[in-house]
Amino acid sequence: EQAVVSGIAFTRNEAKVTLQRVADRPGVAAAVFGPLADAGINVDMIVQSASLDGKSTDITFTIGRAELPRALEVLKAIKRKVKFDRAATDAEISKVSVIGTGMRSHAGVARRMFETLAKNGINIQAISTSEIKISVLIEEKFTELALRALHTAYGLDSA
Amino acid sequence: EQAVVSGIAFTRNEAKVTLQRVADRPGVAAAVFGPLADAGINVDMIVQSASLDGKSTDITFTIGRAELPRALEVLKAIKRKVKFDRAATDAEISKVSVIGTGMRSHAGVARRMFETLAKNGINIQAISTSEIKISVLIEEKFTELALRALHTAYGLDSA
Ligand SMILES: C[C@@H](O)[C@H](N)C(=O)O
């Protein structure tokens, strides 16, 4: 395929929130993000993998790091209406993205991104994709290493 | 916020694959998508929520529906190298996306999308976001209902 990776982007002012075992039925996602929207919380990434038992699943989302205390307050209120086991938060994360055009399939570009991070011992905490982007969450301390390794892997180093 | 939703998009020729409880350590994602890339499988969405126990997590991805038999063969090979509990597949899904500009926060647009689907009894199986898009996987039979309801919810019905 003629996929061309044009750049690597990153943000490092976000925090990750994971809601463990929310009920997997209509209305639950709305009950989580409605109050966050009402509170003016800046939500960037939302990632939900499919449930396997048809009963519950996890939702991970990212917000502005400075909004974490406020988001935790909102989550206390959400917990009265939406059943979930617990909310885990992590402020020491970075979002790193590979931006490409002509990615008819993400498999090849994803494999190179994931292999590059693996070679450098960087664990991939979450993954989200769009037509032109593959984004991952990693531990913030690995940001520079990830960026350098990805630039090299995709031939983006300035000559 | 001045978010403007400019359109609703959908695809209905995909199938969903969920790998349950893959080990959450470096190299695992690469070991899954490398072989899929080698087999020329068309991978669209990749969604991985963060692990809560630090040991394992689930990965959901979508592929062309016609490629499901081939992907299952590849997964058999992957299972010899990558530990996961099982691979669940579902060919009766649709991907529906809300496309917006100026979405500084996804919370408001997401809430309206999720509430609209919930009001119509449509369960959200997976969620993925990018700067300009919120995508969900739903049961394929609800595609037209979802599209009509979302057009109305965002004021996109032709007058
Ligand atoms: C988990 C959550 O996405 C739920 N399935 C809903 O539709 O709201």
Ligand SMILES: C[C@@H](O)[C@H](N)C(=O)O
């Ligand atoms: C689960 C998978 O993403 C793993 N954390 C990896 O880094 O490859």
